[in-house]
Amino acid sequence: MIKLSGVIITYNEERNIEKCLKSLTSVVDEIVVVDSFSTDNTKAICEKFNIKFVEQEFLGYIEQKNFALKQASHDYIVSLDGDEALSRELQESIIKLKSNWTVDGYYCNRFNNFCGQWIKHSHWYPDRKLRVFNRQKAKWKGINPHDRVVMNSFNIKTNRLKGDILHWSYQTYSEYNLKIEHFSSISAKSYHDLGRKAPIWRILLNPTWAFFRSYFLKLGFLDGLNGLIICIQTANITFLKYIKLRELYRNKT
Known part of the structure; x- marks a missing residue:
C-alpha cells in the first residue's frame, strides 16, 4: 500500500484553509503546508492540525509549488x-488508490464557487486538473500565474478520478x-520574459475570442x-495582459 502526502501552498487563507485540511486528514498520510508568511490567522489555524508547516518567501506560483x-x-x-478541498466522492476515490495505484497521475475535475454560486459551465467546469501524481514523474510548469502539473515524458499513463476538487474562488466582484x-x-x-509580443491584432482578437x-x-x-460576468472578465484579463505586455516593451525603449 502506498503512502500519500498532501501538499498545499498558502498565503492569507484563513477563510478556507480549515476546509482544505479537514478534507485531507482522513485521506493522506501526511500534510505539508508551505506558507508565504501569511499576515492573517492561516498559521494559527494550521497549527491546530497535525501537519508539517514550512514558511518560505513566495518564489512565484510554479517555483513555490x-x-x-x-x-x-x-x-x-x-x-x-x-x-480548495476534496469532495467526499473524491476523498473516497483517492483512498481506494492507496491499495490500487495503477498509473502515474490522476486528473480531477475542479468545481468553482464564484460569489456564492457553483459555476457549471464556461471554461470553469469541468476544470480538469492533474493533482494526484507521482512526483518522480511530474513537476509544476506553465507560465506564471497559470501553473499546471506536467508529466515528465510522453509515455506516462494517466487516468481520471471520480469526484471534484471544490474551489472557493472569489466571494465578491471587487475581489475578482x-x-x-x-x-x-x-x-x-511572464510573456515579456519569454519574448512574446503584443501586436494590435492580438489585443483586439484574443479577448473577443x-x-x-x-x-x-x-x-x-x-x-x-455570474456566467456573464466571468466571461466578460475572461476577455478583460486577456485584454489587460496584452496591453500591459505592450507597455513593458514601450517602457523598455
Whole structure:
C-alpha cells in the first residue's frame, strides 16, 4: 500500500484553509503546508492540525509549488491550493488508490464557487486538473500565474478520478477585479520574459475570442449573471495582459 502526502501552498487563507485540511486528514498520510508568511490567522489555524508547516518567501506560483513538493516525505502527492478541498466522492476515490495505484497521475475535475454560486459551465467546469501524481514523474510548469502539473515524458499513463476538487474562488466582484488586475500583470511580465509580443491584432482578437468561446461555445450563458460576468472578465484579463505586455516593451525603449 502506498503512502500519500498532501501538499498545499498558502498565503492569507484563513477563510478556507480549515476546509482544505479537514478534507485531507482522513485521506493522506501526511500534510505539508508551505506558507508565504501569511499576515492573517492561516498559521494559527494550521497549527491546530497535525501537519508539517514550512514558511518560505513566495518564489512565484510554479517555483513555490515545486519547492513544496520537495518538502513531502512521500513520492505520491495530492496537491491542493489553500482555497480548495476534496469532495467526499473524491476523498473516497483517492483512498481506494492507496491499495490500487495503477498509473502515474490522476486528473480531477475542479468545481468553482464564484460569489456564492457553483459555476457549471464556461471554461470553469469541468476544470480538469492533474493533482494526484507521482512526483518522480511530474513537476509544476506553465507560465506564471497559470501553473499546471506536467508529466515528465510522453509515455506516462494517466487516468481520471471520480469526484471534484471544490474551489472557493472569489466571494465578491471587487475581489475578482483586484485579482484580474494582479494576475494580468504577472502574465504580462511572464510573456515579456519569454519574448512574446503584443501586436494590435492580438489585443483586439484574443479577448473577443476568449469571450465568445466561454460564453457561447462553453455555454457560460447558462450560469446567468455570474456566467456573464466571468466571461466578460475572461476577455478583460486577456485584454489587460496584452496591453500591459505592450507597455513593458514601450517602457523598455
